[in-house]
Amino acid sequence: MIEYTPNLLDSFQVNGMSINRRPLIIVFALLMTSLLVACSGIGLQRTAEQTEGARLYDLYCSACHGDEGFGGVGVPLALSDFLNTASDEYIYKTIRHGRPGRVMPAFNELTHHQIDAIVTHIRSWGWGGSTSTQYSSEAIIGNPNRGRQLYAKHCAYCHGINGEGGQGTGVTFSRPRSAKILAPALNNAGFLAAANDHMIKATLIQGRAGTPMRSVKKMGLKDKDINDIVHYLRTFEEKTSTAEPEQNRKKVIIKVSQFSFDETLDRLKTAIKRKGYQIIREHTLDAGFAEAGSENSKQWIIYFANFRLINESLTRDSRMGIFLPGRITLVEKEGKVSVLAADPMIYNELFSNNTLIELGKTLQHFYLAVMGEATSS
Ligand code: HEC
Ligand code: HEC
Known part of the structure; x- marks a missing residue:
């Protein structure tokens, strides 16, 4: 068994300290980490x-x-x-x-x-x-x-x-x-x-x-x-209060598409790029977990970012990192194509911090617009 030591957190701290100054490196590190995680999963039963x-x-x-x-x-x-x-x-x-x-x-x-x-x-x-x-x-x-x-x-x-x-x-x-x-x-x-x-x-x-x-x-x-x-x-x-104000809050934005899976995917990518965001990677949802070749191609995740926005946001508050990179998932189930994303506003409400709320709103509009364009004409 591997002992979990504070050193692991220290390395986070190194990242944390460099977040403001080196957002691109962080994004790159995130990408590489995800890639490594994805690769290390391949072949595992x-x-x-x-x-x-x-x-x-x-x-x-x-x-x-x-x-x-x-x-x-x-x-x-x-x-x-x-x-x-x-x-x-x-x-x-x-x-x-x-x-x-x-x-x-x-x-x-x-x-x-x-x-x-x-x-x-x-x-x-x-x-x-x-x-x-x-x-x-x-x-x-x-x-x-x-x-x-x-x-x-x-x-x-x-x-x-x-x-x-x-x-x-x-x-x-x-x-x-x-x-x-x-x-x-x-x-x-x-x-x-x-x-x-x-x-x-x-x-x-x-x-x-x-x-x-x-x-x-x-x-x-x-x-x-x-x-x-x-x-x-x-x-x-x-x-403790028994009132649960967060109880009914929507946490995921879901839109059902009037188009086929492939068409929706195309429209989604076009919409994301048109808004000035770059797609940084995309793959099946189970990539790295399912055996190579048997992934479900009707469950797709797209990661994207707007580097200017990342830069701006991280300078303001490193907690913005939780929004990054953006992700939208596309799923076809029983002939129904849906597009899903975590609602950025949930994180903001939880932090009750005005700067975060502002960015959350911007991102929420972005998600709604892009997902709307992808799913209906
Ligand atoms: C020096 C700060 C510190 C002191 C003193 C301390 N705790 Fe904690 N406690 C923490 C931290 C930090 C965690 C979260 C650890 C983690 O992330 O797993 C924690 C976790 C816990 C948890 C688990 C709860 C959860 O949601 O993870 C309990 C229960 C708890 N502490 C009770 C106590 C009690 C009772 C005392 C006094 C006898 C005490 N702690 C003293 C810092 C402290
Ligand atoms: C928006 C950020 C956020 C998300 C999303 C989130 N958590 Fe947490 N979670 C926290 C924080 C912060 C705490 C510490 C609670 C506190 O501060 O009182 C926590 C506490 C926990 C604890 C208690 C840990 C302990 O030491 O006792 C568990 C278990 C947990 N989360 C699991 C999950 C799982 C599983 C998910 C996904 C289904 C999830 N969380 C999603 C932020 C989050």
Whole structure:
């Protein structure tokens, strides 16, 4: 098993620092990384569920959590301590409920099967925890008042006095080196619904090597202390809001085409180029996962970019990187041709940052216009 070390994140930091100055190199690096990932997948025998999971992860998660889970806007998922303590149920529920009010979206539109496939994909990375730990669902009873004091002393300076979590996004370069990874919100309805008491306890005991989260044993806490803290964390539940404002938000723009698959693809490419964007690569959605020659040619993904816009955006805020490069997917299923793209506005709303909202709107208009042109005359 390969130990996940902070060095991996350090290399992200190197990239991060050069983002403003060298956007083209970053784009190039992104391309090469994707290419390498694609190539390294060729020849691997994968089950249908793994292929499906990889595709869905790429579509919905990799922009934030990184192609192989090393983190970015989202916290890293490829940590052996995370994979060894997180249960499948926890990952499943985190995807379903998201973290309302935080950056992690709720994925209501995914089916039960699709979420399972994503979980299977995450388990297949090989950073540890290839099977789910089973936890008792019994509540841990401690002394929550004592837990509050221990929490204030040992946890609050990272997770916030009321469990509100650190500010910002997952892995960031503006935080001190020792605390590059954001402390998640613990008073969050999504977190509390996803994690059961025994999993939280195991997380506290294990810590997360490679992140600022240390084992509480190293903080000198004893079993009873841990029970008190876990019980205290549960009391946050009474204070979390049950309102889920993000619940019904559309996260994917979908347009059904009146043209054939090939025609729609042609129209899409023409529309993208006409708007001054360059197509940087395109391939079947399962390229690198399906055996060479057996890819589904009726599922196509196009990556494109406008280098001027990239330059401008990254200078303003390196988090813009999550929009880049742009991707539109084309799918033919049962004779119906659809064009899909992640709605750039969802990321903006999550960050509630005016500069990002502005760029999101521009991109959303771009997607709507280009996808409209491709699918109807
Ligand atoms: C817009 C960015 C974004 C997207 C898209 C996103 N996440 Fe997250 N995710 C985050 C952030 C940020 C957190 C940390 C939550 C916090 O800050 O409270 C997180 C937390 C998580 C956690 C909990 C991690 C832990 O340490 O306990 C899991 C599991 C997770 N995400 C999985 C996924 C999966 C799977 C997908 C795709 C279906 C996904 N996320 C999509 C940003 C994102
Ligand atoms: C030095 C900062 C720091 C301190 C102190 C700290 N944590 Fe954390 N904690 C983090 C970070 C960062 C993560 C996210 C790790 C990751 O990305 O996997 C985390 C993750 C967690 C998680 C997993 C939640 C999730 O969504 O990933 C729990 C539960 C948690 N911490 C509880 C605690 C408790 C309880 C204490 C006090 C006993 C504590 N932490 C002390 C920084 C800290």
